[in-house]
Amino acid sequence: MSAATPADGKAWRVFHGTGAVPDAGPVSLPEAPPWRRFRGGPTLPPPWDDEEAAGRRLGQVEPVPQLDETSIDTINAALQLRRPLLVTGPPGVGKSTLAYLIARELRLGRVLEWSIVSRTNLRDGLYAYDALGRAQSITAWRVGEPGSPGSYAVDAGPSQLLPTLGDFITLGPLGTALLPYDRPRVLLVDELDKSDIDLPNDLLHVLENGSYDVPELVRDKHDTMIVHTSDPGMRAEVRNGRVECREFPVVVITSNGEREFPAAFRRRCLPLEMATPSRAQLLAVLSNHFRALPPDAEALVDLFLERAASGGTHSLDQLLNAVQLTTANGLQNDDATRRLVEMLLRDLSKGL
Template sequence: MNFPFYIGDGTRKRYESPAKLSVSARSQLLKPEYYTADQGLKDACNVALLLGQPLLLTGEPGTGKTQFAYSVAWELGFDPPLKFETKSTSAARDLFYTYDALKRFQDAQSGTVSASFSDYITYQALGLAILRTRNPAEVEQILPSNFPHSGKARSVILIDEIDKAPRDFPNDLLNELEHMYFRIPEFGNKIIEADPALQPILIITSNTEKDLPDAFLRRCIYYDIPFPKHERLAEIIANRLGLHTGSSNPFLQDALNLFYRLRAPQSGLRKKPATAELLGWLLALQTLAGNTANPLTKLDVILPTLSSLVKTAEDQEKAKKLVEQWMLEHKKIIQIG
């Protein structure tokens, strides 16, 4: 194995030049072409596309809500989604644009203020998408001098983790999301509307940390992504990692068996591992085990990789005991078999 692992025992000589790390295998898992949606998610997406409404997705962290937006954009031939990462301080206007009043004041003080007010505006995800549905000539007066506008186009928008925002955030977006427009008070309250023929595709995710207003929910198509059951999860793993031997693959079946053991209520883990963590764990196991057909037959391979699956100190202690118990049971099963 040529991977330059860290040893950290005080005896290793320093590399003469920076170690060459290979491209992370995990990054390959995030490619949108590998995404597989369940039937309910496909149906909800198609209804949202048909009616031109936002698609609101909930579900456990790690069930693929965010990656779904990239899958839709890739499959339908659009550019990657314009992403808005919701913060606890986000205001509705931030979804469309931000205005740097401080920079304009400083430039005015120094005598370098731009003649164009628009040079102090930065358009954000949904603002960009709406602008891109219009001909450049229609909106050139409100575009910064360095704004790239190559022609009319439809965009996919991802509003990620909207439940992190203050409660007023979704309430302040009701009309704008329904009619796809926004105002710029700094330009005399100018209204910019999306061309209906190129209305942006809007996907919103929530981890349900707080309830969303009813008026907001009425304007969305809704789907809760369920945590995949054994057969569905095996399909996801096979598609992402190339383990296409299904039930005949001992590594895949043992991994799922142990994974669901860790997720079970009886495990006592405070934070249950998710699908994304499972995929990373399997990659780590495969790398550390070298040519071993089934890394889950070796406790000294499993335990060092638990940090990718279990994320609190208390849970890691519980997980180690569960793994050791699982290994004892597994050996008994092999002996009986």
């Protein structure tokens, strides 16, 4: 962070809500509080930037704030304290996009996404163990079939490799986020309110301690094992079956407000409620996605805000679709087009 005081006068801020990549390189994050410091190792190289995924979410970002002052302060507080953000609000207001905004502006690399459904459990986020695949590989190795994965020789001879346990373990999004990186990863836990009643409580230990054990690796005779991660093609070394972070990840947990979470879980998170973006924010979003503001954009933004103010459920994606359609080549501004716009901006709470 530059030593100069920023234009907003809040020198403690490292995140300004613009999503714009700083010219001076990665932003220096504040030192973690003593009670949120961890000592995991060995240190892993930084992840790559997935600009394609960020571009789909954010477009070509202009250096203007896309969030209100209160939201920006709350996000900076979460960064200072190394605590998860619990982001609530109606569907389609940009809750999950917030993770990409933070990752791009702070240059924290590829966002790890954990999408929650009713059957999701904690282990799904931490790791997966392909026991069947391992059994099949060991059977193939025993009968001398070539091509079985493995990384260490056995008594049968150096040309025969026994499949290692790590070949069949893949860390999930949460498990990968807790690997020992020098800079925090960004983890998006999307729609936690869709989970069963136990998952928020099951998360408490991991969110507090920044570590977890892989029991299969704890029981293995080898002290070190190489496993797959949620980053395509990447592996990581796990020692003694335990994964512990060096920097607690930036955790963005979204909820549509369909249920109340336990007090112990909420105590570990900073709450951030997102409402429908303002007119200026919506116009900024359109400028980012379309490079230049389309001719009828302001009228469509006003119509969208009018619909949102009247109640029901409306999504930012609906506005983007309406603007895209009305700016398509050859589309006439007639009754048929207006009917399409009405259909695109319909109240989603009323079904079809």
